[in-house]
Amino acid sequence: MSDVYRSIAGPLTRFRAGPEPRLEPRAAIVLGWDGHRPSTGALRYSVELARRLTAHIHVVHVIDLDDTPVDPDAADWEQQLETALADEAAEARRLLDGLAASWTYHGGHGDPADLLARVADEYSALMVVIGSPRGGLISFLDTVFGQSVAHRLIGIRKTPLLIVPADTVAS
Template sequence: MPLLVVGYDRHPAAQSALRTAAELADRLRARLLVLHVVDLEDYPIDPDAADWEAWAERAVSAERASAEALLAAHRLPWSFQVDHGEPGRRLLELAARHDALMIVIGVVRHEWGAHLLTGSVAKQLTRHTDRPVLLVPEQHPL
């Protein structure tokens, strides 16, 4: 069964990417592997907070619940994976390891051109992969 790897976080562009990937997976009879790479937004602002790690665990749980809610309308196999490190590299490694058909990520429309010029995840993916990368704009109509 084909696999689509989807980058996911709390931003609207990532939610658009997940919805689009689910639609594609339905049509292709594929499964989804949803990847959330933990970053500083998953932690509290105060690094000395007593509940630093618990905060991150709650944030990641919220990301998974959000993905689950978005995928509830689809009857397709999917899994959620959490990783640490650089998002582009993690997406590339995961896609290669599972021989993914495609990588799907969201991009913010007003920042799209600037990110492509300055070193975004999208730029890294399109330069360093041998498989298709689908860039889904925020609020992408289905």
């Protein structure tokens, strides 16, 4: 399946359609995913939630420093970045393909809270789902300076926010 580039969240936003839904979705859920344990737990929880609600999942990945190659001066830096982003999308596909949910993968640049809010608005999402903060110094500083994704989404106040603890198991 090829990527399609759209402009919903700014220039050069990657959009990848998932499988056809087994049932016609009645709602949309937007999920923030960065490949780390808390967001992967939120992804798994969202799949079960989407199954119960007959909802379509919009997986949103914001390209950040974690995705970029180590050496920005490398001659093949752009190729390394493309490979890293393709690997991220493949990991999301691996997690989602075997599960009973229809989904779409969005990847883009910019502020994570703004991108999640825009995708939620675009698809009239029932809720935005994110994993709990990873913890550590960076997480603490993000909270103190008002940069945490959760705090920013709460401030936007357009779509309900569900924060899923890292070790939550959907039952």
